Amino acid sequence: MKKIIILLSAFYPIFLQAQKIGGDVIYRRSSLYTLMISEPNRQYASEIQKTFINAPVPDKFNNHLLPARKIPNAVVGRIKKEEKIRIQQANISNYLKKNEIAKQLVAKWFNRSPQGTFDVQLLAERGMYNASDMDVQLAQSSKRGMALLADAGEELIKNTFVIVNDFDYISKEEVANKTKAGLSLLKDIAEMADVDMDTETADELLTTFGKGYVIRTFSYLYQLDWNDSVAAVFYEEYWMDKNSFDEARKAAFDNSDIFKLKLVGYEIAWADLQSTSYTKKSEEELIRTATIRAMDAVIAKLQKKYEVFRTKTPLYSVDPIAAKIGLKEGLEKGDRFEVLEQVMDNNGRTHYKRKGIIKVDKDHIWDNRFMADEDPNNQQSQLDFTVFKGNGKFYKGMLIKQIN
16 A cells, blocks of 8 residues: 555645646546447447547546447347336346456546556646655655545546447438328337427427437446545555566456446436538538437536436637537536635645536537538537526636536
8 A cells, every 4th residue: 555655745736726738727627438338230329439439538427448349239129218228227227247348437536557556647637746856755644645545546547437329210211201190100200309298399490300310329327436445445456556566466366356337327318410410511520419419418417317427528718708618518507506615635635616606608608519610500619608697706717517
């Protein structure tokens, strides 16, 4: 334990409220690994898969991707939503356990080498720890070392998430054919949109789905279960660097089963593009755009539903009060955010103090959804940020986080 304490103590945080690189505010983000359910026989499966694999991790998260990105499908044919969720959830959990995904995520955090050694370079980078100016006596302070370990675990490792997306596509021809057959056959379409079917809803579905290209995703959210007990075993029994190789410790980590992923929950989102707004786009381009929008939409819904998954965002300006988030993050009029000031105690532990509450200005919500600026009729895409209303002694670089 002493070795890892000394190592991480050396990465003493140099704390700045609005630390910047190239004009961007640097702050501690949650980390994200995304996978998808692979079903080659679905319509446009190859286009959806290619879009998913090539899509960047949303900039509110650290990229914690592993090489494997696909999980075989376990659902055959059209079944009820509840049954689909039950089967797919069991399928995903089995895959994550069988392939030791939690252990792989931990190994990535500590940059595990083929020889089995670890280092703290990634923790230092993402946690804004700095070793260059550290005094030797400070580096050997076990009190500070423990505090920094706890800080890194709470702020970084614990906030590692996995999302598994199960995509589907509805063609406009399918919608049109079901429409001609009568209202009773629209049940499948209603279920895709996660709404209850009634006469009033039918008109809306016919209007929306009849004109567009629709991607729906069921998404399952997992969190790395990193706690004090797991951390203690890791540092005491598995940790070794390149200067302290131990075959027994390598084997202990390889054979360990203490690392777990816990299911947080699931959400359903869909995205459609009106063909009249994108007349020059091919069907494949529209599918790609709808796929990315569905991915963004489901992340936004998961964040609204599960507080543990909510990210922090720096204030872009204070006159007006503004941030670089918008419709892509699911913002709606009246959404409330707390404004947080980062503070650090004498041991290097990070804390957040609420300095006020702000609300989204309904007249200035930025449409930052993928390809929104391609629609000439979309005035919201011309904005560069979302404006908030509120009062307080705020400054650029403070963090905001959505509250209920």
